[in-house]
Structure formats: structure tokens, C-alpha cells
Amino acid sequence: MTSTELTRTSAQLSLDGVSKSYGDNLAVRSITAEVPAGKVSVIVGPSGCGKSTLLRIISGLDSPTDGAVTFDGARVDGVPDGLAMVFQDYARSLFPWMRVDRNIAFPLRNLGKAERAARVQEAIDAVGLSGKEKLYPWQMSGGMQQRVAIARALASHPTLLLMDEPYASVDAQTRAELEDLLLQIQAKLGITVLVVTHDIDESVYLADHIIVLSTPPSVVAETIDVDLPRPRDHITTKTDPRFVEIRGHVTQLLRRAEDR
Ligand SMILES: Nc1ncnc2c1ncn2[C@@H]1O[C@H](COP(=O)(O)OP(=O)(O)OP(=O)(O)O)[C@@H](O)[C@H]1O
8 A cells, every 4th residue: 555545444432430520510322332443423412412522522622421432442532643624614724824734734733745735735635625726715706615625634544533523514405415535535545424414314324333322411312323325425325214213313312312
């Protein structure tokens, strides 16, 4: 394998009885879940159910009050190698004074110049931004800026890509395009992807595996394997009776969770 190939052996992540309290406020309670290697998993849940808290714990930015997270067989106790994260707020995650290529290269400062340039180009191609390398983020649409943020994450050759409400700040058309981009990238690279969203349609469209959380103190209400065929597209997949059935089931689970 050459150093510029993005494909990597995928990671697997396990949450084992993860709880998190903030003072007296128990945010998540004994979450046990598996994120299968080389698949797209989605965490969906009502507002305030602890989705962001869980992502911070998984990414080693925060520690659980109880339980443990294991990534690639090792317990997470800091930001693990092989993990990259994409946030909802692309405007805050990109440096406005840096052109696209420098934004993507920024986390690769420890690599040699040639390797860095190769990875930047490869990531730019992967997200369909060829020719936009010398633009500044503020010269781009929101969707293009989020592509830059995704390219920056990919350039580090992650085995696990974590995404926190990645498309919540873009319009519906752009959101659909970015969902398809994610599916294409994942199919090509075979990396493990974990997306947090509150959008039920998005969760079913993207996922191989959905982890539905309840209201706080959150527990896993159910995990669902999404057996819809791939490749998916917005028209065929979303009119598939199985899509409608799974979406109805997730909606019911979330409604029940909110009525608790
Ligand atoms: N740093 C913190 N200090 C105190 N409480 C916190 C902190 N972070 C989160 N919480 C609490 O933990 C619970 C879960 O919050 P979290 O932001 O993880 O939920 P979420 O599902 O991501 O919410 P949303 O969907 O609204 O973004 C909430 O009750 C929140 O107030």
C-alpha cells in the first residue's frame, strides 16, 4: 500500500456501560453499543439526549464517569490515533485566513512536504473540490466549506470518522449531496463512520446500523440493522417500502422516548 492510499483497515469501537454525569445531572446512563468496522453507524436521539457527550467521550476529549470505550482493542483515554472528527459548524472549524489547501494541510504539519502535498491533493479529489485549492473558505458556499472540513479529516487517513450533526447547517439540496458524498467516500475507502444526527431520514439513509437513544438520562432504546441495498440514492432508497418501515419504527421509538 502506498502512503497516499486512503484505504485502511477499519477500526471497531465498543462502548461498555458508559455513563456520564455533570455534577448531579446524569446525562447518559450505562450505554453499551458496538460500532462495526467498515460500516456506517448512526446515533440518533431526541435533543439533549447526550449525543454530543458520547462523541466527546468516544473521541477522548472527555472521560466517562463510569464504563469504558475501546477503540481498535485499546481503551480510549485521550484522542486516539486513527480518529478524525467533522463538526456541524464548518465556519468555526476552518481558518478563514488560510486557503483551502492550507486548511487541509494544517493537521499534517509533522509530515514531509511531498507527503503532505500528496495527501492534500488526494483528499481534495475525494470530496470533489479539484480546482478550488486556492480559494479562501469565505469565498465558498456552506456545502463546499463542509467538503473542505471532510477533506481535512480524510487527509489524516482515519480508520474512524466521527461526524457530529455534520449537515445540520446546510440547505436540504446540499445536505442530500453531502450525504451521497459521504456514502461514496465510505464505500471507496471502507472506513468506519459514526454519525450523530437528530434527522430520522438521514439516519436511515446513511446507516448500516442505527443506535437509538432515549431522553436523558439516556439509555440505548434499540439498535437497528438497516438492510437496505447499496449503493443508495435519494429516490430509489427513500421510496423502498423497507426504508419507510424502518423510518416509521425509528420515529415511533423516538416518540416513545420523548413521552417517557
Ligand atoms: N459540559 C457540560 N456541563 C454540564 N452539563 C452538560 C455539559 N455538556 C452537556 N451537558 C448536559 O448533558 C445533557 C446532554 O447534552 P448533549 O449536548 O450531549 O446532548 P445532545 O443530544 O448532543 O443535544 P442536542 O441534540 O440538543 O445537541 C444535557 O442535559 C446537557 O445539559
